[in-house]
Amino acid sequence: MNRFTHLIDLDDFPVSYIEKIVNLGADIALNTAKYSEYCKDKVLATLFYEPSTRTQMSFQTAMLRLGGTLIGFDNPETSSVAKGENLKDTTKVVSSYADIMVMRNPVEGSAKAAAISADCPIINAGDGGHLHPTQTLTDLLTIKLEKGELENLTIGVCGDLKYGRTTHSLCKTLSKFSGNRFVFISAPELAMPDYIKDICEFKEIYSLEDALPELDMLYMTRIQRERFTGTTMPQKYILTKEMLAAMKPDAIILHPLPRVDEIEIAVDDDPRAKYFLQAKYGVYVRMALIIEILKNEYPTKLLSGEFSDKICENEKCVTTKEKYLPQSFSRKGDTIFCDYCESLITQQQIP
């Protein structure tokens, strides 16, 4: 089970490994051509069980810029593999065709489940509401290249902080670097959950405008319409051109894209708007990731096997759909978590 270095969750790696990827990404950004033969004769498979054209194209471009080639699917409707076949069989077969595989799947924990039986390394490109680690790597490279460091920053995070996967992952990772302070900007009903607040230095502000002056970086995210019953999104969480005057001249504005209207288009022309550059940097950091993963210096532990006599209660967990998977849970302090989807197990007392 531990034959390959898989990227399922950034938390599986020490900070030094993440820094290594980001630093390599920075070198690739400057010297892209130097890496143009690195993956010659290698095949990347992109298995997208739900469409995400931008993420898929970003990985594809990364592999092509490394001299590699591509197979894969992106449309579960027309893919006979995605339809009706269990995840294990698809993974076994495609991973025997390819040298490295990127998977996106709406089912939580599916990337880890795929890694268990894969014959090549797996990169998690999003497993439902659970994890999306390469977005965080993209964010880190952007900060590195545009701020010069990953430390001692005052970081504003605005939008749907309650459900927004990318902001959780970013905050978790940036809190591992020293001196970072967070400003969580959201409506109270969409506030950052405690498990993130517990691990970082933060304050909460309910107005974007009020938060702007102190920020070194502002990370904007989409708010899904349906979170605000009966109303449109409050104007105060939309970044307008007028508000830019309040920001530091060397602050940077990031967004994982696609945006809806939380950043006015007129903001795009401001030199502090870095979200399109950020998308471009996503290619470089994925090139770095592919290179590091293929070195296989960090075989990934997948299932702890600490407990196996329980059933995961999360109905979105991959173990609910793929019945053949071994149940596996780990103790973290006083609680027990599913090794696939990381949801808390309440059904039984810890022995």
Added chain:
Amino acid sequence: MNRFTHLIDLDDFPVSYIEKIVNLGADIALNTAKYSEYCKDKVLATLFYEPSTRTQMSFQTAMLRLGGTLIGFDNPETSSVAKGENLKDTTKVVSSYADIMVMRNPVEGSAKAAAISADCPIINAGDGGHLHPTQTLTDLLTIKLEKGELENLTIGVCGDLKYGRTTHSLCKTLSKFSGNRFVFISAPELAMPDYIKDICEFKEIYSLEDALPELDMLYMTRIQRERFTGTTMPQKYILTKEMLAAMKPDAIILHPLPRVDEIEIAVDDDPRAKYFLQAKYGVYVRMALIIEILKNEYPTKLLSGEFSDKICENEKCVTTKEKYLPQSFSRKGDTIFCDYCESLITQQQIP
């Protein structure tokens, strides 16, 4: 805005530039292998907002034959990029991944709109009913290779001349070469519009059979069923094997494909039938185009900015959908045209 050579409209270029592309295409047809490394390490993105498998495969083959690689999408239903995101954001991101981008989009003027914010050159592979310049380049290379020249030809054009985009573009371009005469063959209700008649030497004939004897080239096109209310397509606009006897022995027959039934399948075996060769030549001329565009010797003027205080009245114009686009209009003689979709502005007097 004028950083790249984009192919939005053949009219943006002098005839000499078009000839250069066609001549290069002719050399590529003979010496394809010579160009097999030209685009090594380059990535072509094909963004098809409506499916057009043949055109997309033609561009893809062209890029592959140049040693380049491919990203893109072809299915707006499953493409998260195409869905819900504005054209600018998609263009910004994908053009930062790729070295050159081909776009097909049912919205008129969308290729120009994309070019405004793109970080790489754009080739227009069809923007609604507006333009499809690479089809015309394909036609020109076919004439060049099969007739030896682009001048002094009697050119029959048959089918739906009123709405047929490809015939307008072909006639506009061929009329720039000396000595070309046109024979427009159509039902009266589908006759060639005045703006084409105004620029070329022509006659109109209502019977294909009557027109055949004098033609050096016959350009056949599809007629959409619904143009003929309550009836099938008149037999007299269908080219049959029997009719071939009336044609010159060295005439050539072209068709942009796909055909429905306007050319009998029995015609295919006649040596004058060149429409399948024409499709093949489309790869060579697109190879030539990619090479020339990447040289960036002719940065394309996009918006004149002559007038901006109007609103385009064409509801299919990209400015109607993408509200952030600056309005821009140009004077041509006594009239004002939208810079995106080229439709005439009637709402206001010219100042």
Added chain:
Amino acid sequence: MNRFTHLIDLDDFPVSYIEKIVNLGADIALNTAKYSEYCKDKVLATLFYEPSTRTQMSFQTAMLRLGGTLIGFDNPETSSVAKGENLKDTTKVVSSYADIMVMRNPVEGSAKAAAISADCPIINAGDGGHLHPTQTLTDLLTIKLEKGELENLTIGVCGDLKYGRTTHSLCKTLSKFSGNRFVFISAPELAMPDYIKDICEFKEIYSLEDALPELDMLYMTRIQRERFTGTTMPQKYILTKEMLAAMKPDAIILHPLPRVDEIEIAVDDDPRAKYFLQAKYGVYVRMALIIEILKNEYPTKLLSGEFSDKICENEKCVTTKEKYLPQSFSRKGDTIFCDYCESLITQQQIP
């Protein structure tokens, strides 16, 4: 018509040619890198008129591992080529873009029909219920590599033997090698048809368990639910972990995949389970096939033209859909068969 070596039907080739492909596949399995430039500058088109992601990815991987590149489509819904255009026109155009073409099409005889007008070699990747020769090549290479020989084997074949295309083709081909005996394992209503029984040494057993002890190889296949009215699939045609004890220690278990539940997942860990390896070997044998086909040492006879004054009665035959195709039939003993779909003609006495 006989310009290229097409793989429409394995029966078009002598056993020696099939052995040559399998032997080359075996060498490729061991020395894949040696072949990594064989198809440099060559383009493979994959035309999939019905989705079959696994087969398509297998061919794509094969071409990429040979250093070639890819065009194609996989979704008839969004493919303008697949929609509304006749097979001849699509084939003509795409085969002029590509160097070799793989086609899957639900219409019987369509691969042969495509080959008639193609400007490059065609590989049949499944034409409806008719043929799927590259699955058989995959099976042969697996037997070669895992048993060391293609002869003197006792071969169990289990599942829907009546309708299962892959088992017919496998038995037909293996019966050409000396010393092979077959054990047909199925419910009586799904028994192997006579035309296969007529050409091989066999016995029939109605219980999988009873058949296991004598087998050198067990070939499992899917049974479509609807074959068993009102019931679930009989337990006795499901291979369970418990049943493995009855098998020879050096037996091998194959399955064309995807499986539904005819092989328990617990069987996967047994070293005799070779079906995932089989999928991987499918890439190697397709690499071998592409290499051999491109050598063009065996131009394929397509239509016999022996009789043309009949109409094929098979409503799934390509001649029913593509009316322009010449009818062509061959005598085999006392009967007349359609050259496209191989169905028997009953309408008229043989002259």
